[in-house]
Structures are given as structure tokens and as C-alpha cells.
Amino acid sequence: MSLDRFSRQYEARTPRSKALHARAVKVMPGGNSRTTTFFDPYPFYAARGEGARIWDVDGVERLDFNGNYTSLILGHAPPEVVKAIQEAAALGASFPAPTEHEVRLAEILTQRIPSMETVRFANSGTEATMNAVRVARAFTGRHKIAKFEGAYHGTHDWVMVSVTPDLALAGSRKRPKPVAGSAGIPPAVLKHVVVLPWNDPDACEKTLVREADSLAALLVDPLLGIGGVLPPAPGFLERLREVTARRGILLIFDEVISFRVAPGGAQERFGVRPDLTTLGKIIGGGLPVGAFGGQADVMAAFDPRGGRGRISHGGTFNANPLTMAAGVATLEALTPERYRQLDLLGERLRSGMTALLRRLKRPGQVSGVGSLFCLHWTKKRLTDYRSSRPEDPGQPLRVFMGLLNHGVLLTQRGLGCCSAAMAEADVDGFVAALEGVLQSD
Ligand SMILES: Cc1ncc(COP(=O)(O)O)c(C=O)c1O
Known part of the structure; x- marks a missing residue:
């Protein structure tokens, strides 16, 4: 038809x-x-x-x-999540102050994800990957990032590259060329994004080693979710872990989608520990959410105590109580x-x-x-x-x-x-x- x-x-x-x-x-x-x-x-x-x-x-x-x-x-309108949102909303929709809900959700996430020693909240997966990329650059002093052809990580400039590229523009399979995923992305961005072929460990290693001195991070959706849920071949994520560790490139797992495959996400399911993790979707119980976290020494760049924070991370609705309460209720229901x-x-x-x-x-x-x-x-x-x-x-x-x-x-x-x-x-x-x-x- x-x-x-x-x-x-x-x-x-x-x-x-x-x-x-x-x-x-x-x-x-x-x-x-x-x-x-x-x-x-x-x-x-x-x-x-x-x-x-x-x-x-x-x-x-x-x-x-x-x-x-x-x-x-949990499906639409699960009663325990609806109740948590209603109770939080009745006390005020948002405040210029943190709430206990935020601490609770951070505790749950760091318990479930051992690599996530500390975490911060945002309003979308896009903000999560944007901040993870920024902190990787701040920590390493390098400026390029690597990502996979076909991988989606949100809508900011640094990741809207080679998401669904036209193959006529995308170069060879083993060494894909970066292709802007939207009008309005400046050519400078393409010079700072290295694109890799999914599930080809030898080609990835070659490119990562060649670019290592300028690479701050490798951003990986461990399931290539929006790219078609193509699981990593046996040993592929381990190889990426090994090469990035050897060359001082931070490994970021973007688990905005893949977190749903186990209590500790894809990193638990595949047994690979990244340096940073980004989250979104299910952790907000249906409300707008993002989170990013990982190694405490990397995340320390956000620590504002004594005015020493190297990265300012504002956001009027970051960690808003409704989202945090909905996220806690959702994760508690996920036995x-x-x-x-x-x-x-x-x-x-x-x-x-x-x-x-x-x-x-x-x-x-x-x-x-x-x-x-x-x-x-x-x-x-x-x-x-x-x-x-x-x-x-x-x-x-x-x-x-x-x-x-x-x-x-x-x-x-x-x-x-x-x-x-x-x-x-x-x-x-x-x-x-x-x-x-x-x-x-
Ligand atoms: C792996 C991944 N990262 C990031 C994002 C962006 O999340 P958001 O739509 O909340 O900005 C998505 C959205 O589908 C995603 O699948």
C-alpha cells in the first residue's frame, strides 16, 4: 500500500x-x-x-x-509517579534553591552507576552532552571530540555532526568525514569533530591514536540508540576503553537512552566503565531532564565552593523539584x-x-x-x-x-x-x- x-x-x-x-x-x-x-x-x-x-x-x-x-x-501516568509530582507541585513548582529531591535522585544514580562518583542535573539530554563535552575540554586542555557516524546526542552544535549524513558527502566507511547535521552549524565545528565508524575497532583505534593529542573526549552511545539500536560487537567497547585510557582521552557514555537496559545502564550490562556518563529520559519520570557525571576529579570543575568553580553551570530549572521527585519515584519503582x-x-x-x-x-x-x-x-x-x-x-x-x-x-x-x-x-x-x-x- x-x-x-x-x-x-x-x-x-x-x-x-x-x-x-x-x-x-x-x-x-x-x-x-x-x-x-x-x-x-x-x-x-x-x-x-x-x-x-x-x-x-x-x-x-x-x-x-x-x-x-x-x-x-513505566508507561503513561504511573500512579506512584503522578502522586510524587502532585505532592511536589503542591509545595511549589520551582525555587531558587536546591531541594532534598535533588539529593535523593543524585544518591540513587551514583549508587546505581559506580563510575558516576558525582552528578549534576540539567533539563535535557542535549544540555547533559553539552556540559560533558565542555568539562572534558576543561579537564584535558584539548579541544576536539570524537563521535560515531549515525549517533545522536542532542541538538547543540558539537554533536549535530554526521547524525544521518548523506553518504555522497560522508567519505569512506573507515574514515568518515564530518558532515553538518543542520543548517547554521559553523564550519569551525566540523574541524573539531572526529567521526568514527561504529563496530570497527581497528579503524577507530587508528583514528583515535592519530588524533589523540587534540582529542578531549570520545562520546559514545553504547547502543547507538537513535541510530538504530545496533549493539556493540563483543569486545568493541572494551577496545574503546583501552585506547582512550592509554591516550588520555575521556570516555563519555551517553546513556540517555541506554540507561534503561539495566539498573546501572549499558555500562553495567556490558561491564565497561566510562569516565563520564550522560543521562536523560527515564530519570525524569516523564518530565524534562538531563544529568551528567562521572569521575569526581573531572566533575570538580563545576564545584563552586569558595568561588573556585572553573565552569559555571546555571539553569533556571536545573534539578527542579517536580522532575527530581518524579525521577526518584520512577527509579524506586524499577526493581x-x-x-x-x-x-x-x-x-x-x-x-x-x-x-x-x-x-x-x-x-x-x-x-x-x-x-x-x-x-x-x-x-x-x-x-x-x-x-x-x-x-x-x-x-x-x-x-x-x-x-x-x-x-x-x-x-x-x-x-x-x-x-x-x-x-x-x-x-x-x-x-x-x-x-x-x-x-x-
Ligand atoms: C543518546 C541521546 N543523547 C542525547 C539526546 C538528547 O536528549 P534530549 O532530547 O533530552 O535533549 C538523545 C535524545 O533522543 C539521545 O537519544
Whole structure:
């Protein structure tokens, strides 16, 4: 089935969203404040969520495998988190002073993540990676950073490089060229960002060693999350750890997404200790959040005592009490049993989809770890950004729109996640919906 036909079906079911979007375009460019969630002809407008489900303003119910881009690990409106937010809000939304909630969340995170000796809070994953990069430069006195082709780390200039580069501009696979990921990024940025190929340890080592004297940090999403949840090959993260330690390059794990795969995140799951870690999404219980932390001697640059802080890190809403309280309630609800349950749901979903694709003889594959998964429309062996590009570039969006019409919300590129509010029947419902979409495609 064509995208046009899926879009017409979608429009027929979402007249209120269409009307809201018509109002929105008069006051916002494209009616939009969040590029990621926009799709043509217009996004549906959310009315409410409960558990594993989300309802739009037209009353259409969908199973939510997007989870606000993997943030809602307990599902929508979990009672313990709602209660924590209500109680905190009743005492005041924000103050020009810290609260006990902040101390509690910092204690929980540093207990769960041994490499995170100290931590600071911000309002987004973007701010977290921006500050981690800054402190790495301050600590090492070097100015370049390295990142992987296909990796997303937020929207500041230093990381909006080679996120989804056009391969015509991106150079060779082993030595990718930095490509600006947005208009408005100055050419000077590209001179300070070194791009590496995911899962190619020899090529990475060569480049890291060549650039070592000017490299402050290597920024790594251990699962290449938004880049398609492509897990590291055995030994890959260990090799990156070894090379960076040897050459005095700080290793930053960006666990904004991957933190959800174990109580201590991907670094616990893979047994590799970074120097710094950035967090976001699930640690705010659905509210805006970011955090960055790690080795105490590196983080000491932020210590303002006695006026000695070398980095000033302000932020009107940093560590606001609502977010901190929601984060504490969420992490307290995430018991080892919950992680086991999430892993089982993820495994059931991946094997269900894989069996379906095989039965229907479709050139698709499913990658993932724990509760995270990504659908890929290629027959190539999945290793990195380049190998995971869809053979038919229109297929991910067709599947996304088809699933919307079959009562399932995914992300447009095929990334998804299970939440602790889901049951096996929900996961099986996803597979049935995908079958419906593929049969009509
Ligand atoms: C790995 C990673 N880092 C950073 C970010 C940016 O986080 P935020 O959207 O909160 O700025 C994201 C967002 O998806 C992410 O996946």
C-alpha cells in the first residue's frame, strides 16, 4: 500500500488533529516545536495516556511503543509517579534553591552507576552532552571530540555532526568525514569533530591514536540508540576503553537512552566503565531532564565552593523539584524484577517480529537490547549506520503510518521500546498490527 493511501486513511480518522494543526501553522513554523515528532501531513495531537496506551484528540486509541522516545519506562501516568509530582507541585513548582529531591535522585544514580562518583542535573539530554563535552575540554586542555557516524546526542552544535549524513558527502566507511547535521552549524565545528565508524575497532583505534593529542573526549552511545539500536560487537567497547585510557582521552557514555537496559545502564550490562556518563529520559519520570557525571576529579570543575568553580553551570530549572521527585519515584519503582520483565517483553517482541518477517519473506530485520528494539528494512548484516540504511528509503515511514492506522505508535525511523505497563498480549498485538500493515503494503 502506498504512503498516500495510508495518509488518507490517517486523515479520515483525525479531523480534530487536522484542525489543531491548521491553527498551529499560523503561529509556529510548520505548526511545530519538536522536529522529531513531526510527520506529514500533520502529527496527531495527544489527549491523554494511561499505562501502555495513548489517546489522541479524536479519541483514537493506540498501543504506545514510542514511549516519548523511550522516556516512559513505566508507561503513561504511573500512579506512584503522578502522586510524587502532585505532592511536589503542591509545595511549589520551582525555587531558587536546591531541594532534598535533588539529593535523593543524585544518591540513587551514583549508587546505581559506580563510575558516576558525582552528578549534576540539567533539563535535557542535549544540555547533559553539552556540559560533558565542555568539562572534558576543561579537564584535558584539548579541544576536539570524537563521535560515531549515525549517533545522536542532542541538538547543540558539537554533536549535530554526521547524525544521518548523506553518504555522497560522508567519505569512506573507515574514515568518515564530518558532515553538518543542520543548517547554521559553523564550519569551525566540523574541524573539531572526529567521526568514527561504529563496530570497527581497528579503524577507530587508528583514528583515535592519530588524533589523540587534540582529542578531549570520545562520546559514545553504547547502543547507538537513535541510530538504530545496533549493539556493540563483543569486545568493541572494551577496545574503546583501552585506547582512550592509554591516550588520555575521556570516555563519555551517553546513556540517555541506554540507561534503561539495566539498573546501572549499558555500562553495567556490558561491564565497561566510562569516565563520564550522560543521562536523560527515564530519570525524569516523564518530565524534562538531563544529568551528567562521572569521575569526581573531572566533575570538580563545576564545584563552586569558595568561588573556585572553573565552569559555571546555571539553569533556571536545573534539578527542579517536580522532575527530581518524579525521577526518584520512577527509579524506586524499577526493581530488578521489573528489568527482567522488560527484557522478556523485548525478547518476545523481537522474536515475534523476526518470525513474522521470515514467514512473509520481507527483507526486514529487528535489532535491540532489553526493552529496546528497531526495525530495519535491509538484508545487509547490521553493524553500523551505513549497513542499516533501508534499501527502500520510503519503507520506514510507510510502516510507521500503517501502524498508526492499525492502532500502534512507533517512531518514524522504526525505533521502539516496551514499557513496564505492557503485557505479553500488547507485544503480540504489535506483531499482529505489523502483519496487517505488511499484508496491505
Ligand atoms: C543518546 C541521546 N543523547 C542525547 C539526546 C538528547 O536528549 P534530549 O532530547 O533530552 O535533549 C538523545 C535524545 O533522543 C539521545 O537519544
